[in-house]
Amino acid sequence: MSEKLLVRRAAVLGAGVMGAQIAAHLTNAGVDTVLFDLPAKEGNPNGVVDKAIAGLAKLSPAPLADKALAKRIVAANYETGLDLLNGCDLIIEAIAEKMEWKQDLYKKVAPHVASHAVLASNTSGLGINKLADVLPEALRPRFCGVHFFNPPRYMHLAELIPAKATDPAVLANLETFLTTTLGKGVVIARDTPNFIGNRIGVFSMLAAMHHTEQFKLGFDTVDALTGPAIGRPKSATYRTADVVGLDTMAHVIKTMADTLPDDPWHKYFKAPKWLAGLVEKSALGAKTGAGFYTKKGKDILVLDLKAQDYRPSAPELDPEVAALLKEKDPAKKFAAMRASKHPQAKFLWACFRDTFHYSAFHLKDIAETARDVDLAMRWGYGWSVGPFESWQAAGWKQVADWIAEDIVSGDAMSNATLPDWVFDGREGVHADAGSYSPNRDATVPRSDNPVYARQRFPDALIGEKPSKGRTVFENDGVRMWADEGDGIAVVSFKTKMHTVSDQVLDGLQEAVARAEKDFAGLVIWQPKEPFSAGADLAGALGLLQAGDVKGFEAMVANFQATSQRIKYSLVPVVAAVRGLALGGGCEFQMHSARTVLGLESYVGLVEAGVGLLPAGGGLKELAVRASDAAGANGDAFAELKTVFETVAMAKVSTSAVEAKNLQLARQDDVVVFNAFELLHVAKAQARVLAESGYRPPLPARGIRVAGDVGIATFKMLLVNMLEGYFISQHDYEIATRIATVLCGGEVDRHSVVDEDWLLKLERQHFVELAQMPKTQERIAHMLKTGKPLRN
Template sequence: MSEKLLVRRAAVLGAGVMGAQIAAHLTNAGVDTVLFDLPAKEGDPNGIVNKAIANLAKLSPAPLADKALASRIVAANYDTGLELLEGCDLVIEAIAERMDWKQDLYRKIAPHVPSHAVLASNTSGLGINKLAEVLPEEMRHRFCGVHFFNPPRYMHLAELIPAKGTDPAILQGLEAFLVTTLGKGVVTAKDTPNFIGNRIGVFSMLAAMHHTEQFKLGFDTVDALTGPAIGRPKSATYRTADVVGLDTMAHVIKTMADTLPDDPWHKYFKAPKWLSGLVDKGALGAKTGAGFYTKKGKEIMVLDLKAQDYRPSGAELDPDVAALLKEKDPAKKFAALRASEHPQARFLWACFRDTFHYSAFHLKDIAETARDVDFAMRWGYGWSIGPFETWQAAGWKQVAEWIAEDIVSGEAMSNATLPDWVFDGREGVHGKDGSYSPGRDAMVPRSTNPVYARQRHPDALLGEKSSQGRTVFENDGVRMWADEGDDIAVVGFKTKMHTVSDQVLDGLQEAIRIAERDFRGLVIWQPREPFSAGADLSGALGLLKAGDIKGFDAMVANFQRTSQAIKYSLVPVIAAVRGLALGGGCEFQMHAARTVFGLESYVGLVEAGVGLLPAGGGLKEFAVRASEAVGPHGDVFSELKTVFETVAMAKVATSAMEAKSLRLARAEDVVVFNAFELLHVAKAQATALADGGYRPPLPARKVRVAGDVGIATFKMQLVNMLEGRFISEHDYEIATRIATVLCGGEVDRGAVVDEEWLLRLEREHFVALAQMPKTQERVAHMLKTGKPLRN
């Protein structure tokens, strides 16, 4: 049985960018956290840390899931606060990357770290065994490296690096904590410089830089080639360098040169002349406003080496190369890349070849299995598939032969031979028995750590397929399925972006009927993000253009029927949300018995942005909740202020926690940090409610509303905004109608209405807005550009 790591309180040493953000994410996860740094030279001794905590609110993307959490972080310094370590179960050191500084700090804290606590160094490449040397003998078995990727809230990867003396039970406990509590994807790395992610990732960038010169391509052309066109992030190569900071990039390259003297690719571990030149000039990328790219007004400019100046950026892929990259069959694509004479295609083949070569050559030294390398590149660098998966998909044997030919002919960056295992007759490194480990010369299955039992659909590697259960019901909009012998069913949408079409509405109603008859609960869950981008606007616009107002009204009524079916289902319906849950997608989760949110859920009723108002029961639900919250004698209007602003301004929550403060989620809704655990938790919630003898709420027949006085109060705010030109006439029109529905229409303040009345109001105002030319312009603009129109 592995040792369970119980973390009630944690400490982070070092309040720099990384340390402060790690402390923020621990706090997001509900861990009581102390953040340490040096004492300030004057004033409050905790001044440095307090400044770092205040700065968290200014960073983008936001490290805190809710700004209010900043006040929960405890500030401390190494002179007066070390006794605070005595109550900690986990200590993460995240000071600057200097061996001597880190070791000095360990000597200082050792007497205060409790005998049960785990000490981890967040280093991106310093030797873990070397760091451990200064620790007292009794602490060494509880020490290891944990490398978070930046920014720690959003980057899925955490590398776990054991030292020689680390107790395996400690590692297993820490891995479980990282996976479930902090939501990370963990790979275990060996104690080698830069570990896995940065070793392969920085090499692939160096290879791209080397081949940029070799094939005489522009920096923007290389970015066009090495971004989404090959399944990599938009920032590609040179934009990434600008974001990271060119000085940081040069430092990382120098570290590789200093720490890897025997690497066969060592001669390439130096910053190209143009990179050093930019650093010398102080053009360090995004933080100084200029690097490989800069902005002139609104125009993005790119550095042109020949002209020694910036020119407008706008490099296009060669049409033939772009067509070649769209080829679905990886084997055909790679054959075409290798055969092409075009410099862009030759550049890409060279980059792939050298990264494959490097990854295979070093696999045994840096990682336990090929799976760890592929996941490190996916989770840490945002590649859609890792280097070994790419190679295997393209035809292992053929690509291996091509690499070998290029090594012999001197085309490859290094003449190091590929390891023997590459040519042992294999078809690849991933298979049904696991992934290849050169150290053990065997296929190694995924980790047996019990934490992974919570991942019903883990991130699948090439060739892995998790069963989607048996199909219970399916139409063109949804598929309902269940695991063999399970009494909780799951339903997902088949539409693009999981938008809500007529087939989705009809399918959901049917799924609920089947669940009531044959199951104990139903979970609405999508195998991939988003949860739902809302109603299918193009279908709606079609009905309006054809003048079919009756059909349009019927569609809205069907939407409302579906939301009500979710709310009043006789078995609990749980919404499992991650990614976008907008418009109708947000309304569905509002009607569920409970919602389980992934932390990174972006939730909002955004209809106002396209000139409409929420009419899938969302406004009705807010009015009902307000009435229930204040009881028979309270002030209903006070409960509506936040939601009116949320809806009228089409606000989108930037985390599940913010969704709660915007009232788009309920206090009792559950937040899960690891998106791969979402389905497990949602099914557990459904089971718990069913076991508790679930009954749906009774119909809301007596809803007290804010009435005409509430509407008038909201309109006063709107008139001020209109006169101050903060909103347009059409915005005023939409917001007034939102206020009218939220307040229950032009009835007396405190009047009692029922749900049907509120739903009818929603429908009437939605249909009225939909017929207005300005709304139709907004809808058409959104469909065409994906951006809201302010008219």
């Protein structure tokens, strides 16, 4: 690979919704970013961009990991700001999908593009080679397509589309930058309309729309069939169309019709009558308040074609079909689906069949391997498995024969024959050795780009089985493992949602002991999100209801002992966090020598929501940190204001950056953008600490606390909230106890205590709260509904 792509500064051309969000995500990743648009007609020439940057704070989900990052984005315009491009290493164009507009802009900016800089178009489907035609010869090797999916902070997929003249080294370097710095899953697509994700994704939606009419199903029923029931997002088919915008949907379908005249499915590339009708009426979906769905008060209504009006949404999944979808064995499930005479099952078989057919027919044109198609659908459309994986899991040969039968009988949407390679005796397209490429007629391994060496467990496809390492120790709660010859061990939880049970506590203590003896460090990491949803509430409630207060108190003491064991381990324990890290999960990472956080880490001490307070050492740790921050003569109370509010209101961070702002993570904790690189970075951090002669902190004995004065001050705030009906009497009770522990109890202001004193306070107030009927009601309600109860 040639010289590495060093991106100190980037530019985004176009401050529309997509361009502004790409600029936001570059800024999240610490890239100095300039955002361009047309000069404003009056006032400040950068007014258009300023307005777009201000708008970022209002978008949900939030494009910025921290709202304060908005002011880091530099605003510019194409008239007075083009000189700023000279200092940019990467330029991403993200203006409207109009070929001539993009080409005109390229002519304008080309003279200002530095001789080493990469120029990329964030187009969702326009021809990359045609775009490149207007560029000077010298710039063409440094030009390609890069298609981010919306919203760019959260969608894992980025499609890279080389033009004929793109230098392969430029592409490989950009892939490295997108993967590690921006945290993306990259697939290389061919320069064909709509590339991979949208080509297959939009076709699958068109197939669902076609079969909706054929089997006369309601839009809400189709959404119930094509959502989580088959491993797809909740928004399924018609809700997705509403969110995307029905005008956008119609435009994409028209683009397919215009650009793919020879596609054997071409006759279906038109908006169904009812979709066109909604667009004509300006019922464009979520943005106009009505599309396939609308809201009336709290009720969700769905369009009923027969009545030509909206009716309450009540998706009817036939019990026979619902049972069929629960079948664990994909081969049995598909056989039952194909054999069923029920219109809902026939609809599902037809949708799968036509998507498989389309994907196999076009694989050779749109992608290098079947892997690229499956990963694009997982990462760009949120499918739990891609089309080729589904087909392979259901029995490749049997499904291929069924598709062929349906083509011959005229049941399939197209009479195009399946490619010969489908019937060459294969059992599927994915195996440990790689995935099938029709162009090479060979199994092609995963990319050898060095960036992928950072992914110990890449997103594995069906048929791929990465080694899980050597088991060092295992019980019912955890598994501790290590790779051969590696000095850093890993421990993972085996419980549902990685909750903390007695077995997890005992297992963690044993893992630390073994790491001290046989390894240089230990990483707490889960193969899948979340990091940990907190304590096992059902077990705790069982002890309380049985009246076993002693057993309950022993469990809390064991929890604290585990946190302390992590903190005072003689080898560094590093927590690798992504997704939810709540309650005890948050406390474990607070006690680790260092935390490595995935950007999408939602961290919180949420015990107040179930009528409790953090008692795994979390409040103790916050009091220690407040004392350290205040110094020998400072006031610990001043350091406690933020954390008190965070804990009492059970706040959860919306990103790793916010976890630091809420003081639930430390400023020197590391943030990683690619979740698949989390384990690599955590092990590297453990190794660095070990190599640096790691020693655990000395026991915290001289902890200065805010004492009775601090508690009284917090109580004044709480009384005002109680009298203003912002909190209930029980909320007041919980928050007062949180304040009591944080301030070190009813002792004189500036008293000096030790950790054992604070841990004892945590235990005492936790156990007392747990015995209160209102707390037990909250726990029971959370277990039953998954939602907090305000009582």
